[in-house]
Amino acid sequence: MRKILHADCDCFYAAVEMRDDPSLREIPLAIGGSREQRGVIATCNYPARTYGIHSAMPTARALRLCPHLTLMPGDFDKYRAVSRDLQRIFHELTPLVEPLSLDEAFLDVTDVDDFQGSATWMAQWLKEECLARTGITVSVGAAPAKFLAKIASDWEKPDGLTVIPPERVDAFVASLPVNKLHGVGPATAARLDTLGIATCADLRRQPFERLIDEFGKFGRRLFELSRGIDERPVRTERERKSISVETTFEKDLPDLESAQRALAPLCERLSERVARHGKPPLAGLFVKVRFDDFSLTTLESRGLPAVPESFSQLLEQAWSRAHRPVRLLGVGARLVSEEARLQLPLPL
Ligand SMILES: [Mg+2]
Known part of the structure; x- marks a missing residue:
């Protein structure tokens, strides 16, 4: 049984700016392109989210929802430097780190002996070290498979720590809405919906052949994910093409x-x-x-x-x-x- 952690910073770019200027903490803040250049929001803090602002939203729309929004263009050199510090902490726990973006990574901690092998303690340590050494809060999920670890890190955001131990995987996945599954975008979700499939328990009731008929190769993936099966390894030397x-x-x-x-x-x-x-x-x-x-x-x-x-x-x-x-x-x-x-x- 594998132990996978997924670490994901909470509103990363905004978190870095709030760390460097605490006066930004309590006011709605977004990092993104300007309205004049038809930009979009890259990330925003939680006060901004209460206005309905979210990432990928056009800046013009965000400013209509919240006219007093503080908008910053973003300092990517600074974010990359923080990202390197975070990655260094990840690597202190295990060499098996797969970065997904500047603020997100999978860690395979199956063979880590520290912390008596407890993924929960490792996740706790990771959160404390990241906060103490970079000033950034990280949400961490722990599970026996990648897609579950990623769902878990999102479960109690911000500052979350969610563990899905092997014995709880089956029940957890059964009640999971299908749109939470890795690879299910709006189009697939809409088709599942018309078929009356809302949760993974619904998916499990579908015969394998039916899923293949409806979704082609992705049908196999749906069949497996709805049963908690995801064999993808944590790839350290992944070279993006x-x-x-x-x-x-x-x-x-x-x-x-x-x-x-x-x-x-x-x-x-x-x-x-x-x-x-x-x-x-x-x-x-x-x-x-x-x-x-x-x-x-x-x-x-x-x-x-x-x-x-x-x-x-x-x-x-x-x-x-x-x-x-x-x-x-x-x-x-x-x-x-x-x-x-x-x-x-x-x-x-
Ligand atoms: Mg993030």
Whole structure:
């Protein structure tokens, strides 16, 4: 039986700013792009959340909900430095750390002998050390599988500590709403809903073949997750090859023009995600389009600058391959491989 921790800072960027200026603690605070530049909220503190503000919301909308919101552009060099300190603490507990973003990581503590092997004590230690040494509160979840550890860290946020011991996994998962499962986005959730499947207990009642019929390969995953099965290992040397975001539309986009309009928010989400990964060097861009007949096309280009116009060009070429309504749109960036990065000539 494995022991996995998922550590996740509470409103990370905002937490760093509040640490450095305590006068920001009690007032609504958000980190994000400006209204004038049609920016979005990257993160906000809990006072801001009481106004209904959340991450990925357009800044203009956030300011309508809360006109006296304090908006900061964000200091990513500072966030990266705090992130390195946090990662160092994680590594004191175990070498098996898989960072997911600047403020989030999985830790495999199965073979840790300290703390008498108690995942609960380890999680407690992690929270105390992170707070004492970086001034940042971290929510931690502990469970025998990755997807459960991640759900657990979110369970009692902020400053949470939730443990799902092996003997409680079955009951915990049974009552879990399906939209909490790893990989279930709004489109899949909507389809599950029309099938009358609301919880994992409902999912378990579905025959395996039916799930495969309805959801293809993902049907197997649903079958397993609803039984608490998730064998994915904690990957320490994971080398990311690309960063991407995509959306399946509720209604197919009828033409190129409407697809182009849907591109801007995707590009914005992508650039946020690239920033969250510490702005690694990019090797190329791609656009992915699934048409209403489920055919899929991906168009990739190396050497284009990472600006919305580049994606717009790629989309035009991709769309002209089929000239059909668009069901799904994705944008992404290929990363320079670690190997190539090491071979880059050093600046003089
Ligand atoms: Mg977080």
